[in-house]
Amino acid sequence: MEIKNKAAAGTLESSDIYVVVEPNENGIDLHLESIVYNQFNEEIEKAVRDVLNDFNVENIKIQLKDRGAVECAIRARVETALKRAGGVNS
């Protein structure tokens, strides 16, 4: 899947995550900020990369501002951002 335009999903509310995706030329450029970074940074990054993998995304800039979302919420927000970026029909 190709990221065609910049798109966002989620909010900055507690227990949510705000995801911004945009086109990128060379691979996956991932930036994660999280209030639970110390406790869960590996899990969050793995969940995000799983979703990118599921959608065959190879080139993307993805910025995540996590306010303590649980894993299913992270996956859903990333998926929605990808769909809004024009890559797939929802």
Added chain:
Amino acid sequence: MSKVVNTLKEVIKLCGLKEGMRVSFHHHLRNGDHVINMVLDEIADMGYKDITVNASSVFDIHAPIVNHIRNNVVTALEVNYMGAVVGREISKGIMNKPVDFRSHGGRPSDIESGKTPIDIAFIAAPTSDNMGNCTGKYGASACGSLGYAFADAMYAKKVVVITDNLVDYPLYDFSISETYVDYVVSVDKIGDPTGIVSGTTKITRDPVGLMMASYATKVIQHSGLLQNGFSFQTGAGGASLAVAKYLKELMLKENIRGSFGMGGITGYLVDMLEAGCFETLMDVQCFDLKAVESIRENKRHREVTASHYASPTVKSAIVNNLDVVILGATQIDTNFNVNVHTDSNGYIMGGSGGHSDTAAGAKLTMIVAPLTRARLSLITDRVLCISTPGKTVDVLVTQRGIAVNPLRDDLIARLKEAKLPIIDINELKNIAEKITGIPNDVKLGDKVVGNVIYRDGTVIDKIRSVVV
């Protein structure tokens, strides 16, 4: 005769401030207080260094103290509670000496016994006469009770009352008497009323909070303690207030007449007093305008000193007659130890206040808190900081169930019989971790930035720095 001195600078000179001395403040003006900042700014301007500050609490408005620490004006700090803004800097390790954290009962006990002798007490007073008879009940900056300031007034070597409402002598309805006061300073404003008391404190509308409040009320109902003479304390958090509201309905329905409400008084406890749920309110601190009005107008609403409230060394304190107290927690561990000092990353953002005092005294100590907050479980294997020892905590109420300390067989039996959702605390932790995942341990620094001094004087935990 008059004790009025024109400026802070003059009064600091008259008191004979010297490097190495201990100055004290109370926190009744809470996040609206201007007095700590104005006094410390003056002390800094006058060129003093190496001052110990003993303040019953430090709030976010006191952020300027961070610079006084960096400049070695303030080199030691003793508090019962510290807000997150100053707490974050302390956690980064900006002080050489660890902050001594006491409880609301431990602080006056140590002042009275001479463990922490106060050289100069600066007492913010919403109304005072020119001889220092003063009160928090009147004036534009009214805060109600001055409970935490009494030990300072009675035991400091020099006592300065700072007021923005100087009235004719004698102020008949005084809290602190002129017999303790050396000087009075009149300033434009001692604080910002919007930060001193909230206009209204509101109960939560969050269904999770209401559910916890409903469980908490049922625990009280079936504890065996809810009968005539019942006594109760709760905080000002949204869910705690909901308990007060549900409990009031229950007490009126069952025609139970309690003896006293203690606190930390909010409008909801005032409602309970006025509805006849209690004979009296014992008030060490007012949280909202309704409480301030009540303590001024209603004789059954009494101001009490911090020592009377909670000191472990007085001949008797009110906490020892408490039936039920409802408290919060940032973390609780499977041994029921509670953390209210640091957040889940180890940053200081609170303190005992009366937490450990009331837990030690009350017959039923109940923690009410949501099982998870933003992907973090409330329940851990070991809290990052022990504020209140688990042996003094009886029940944890969450939206997913109620855990009872195994030391309380009697209570487990009663609550099971009442068909409340009782669950082992380890099981409750598993439920939380199914939702959140298992967190990595937070690694803290080696430097000790805080000592948690329990009410008996022992250091029950040390707070370590956060590695940035």
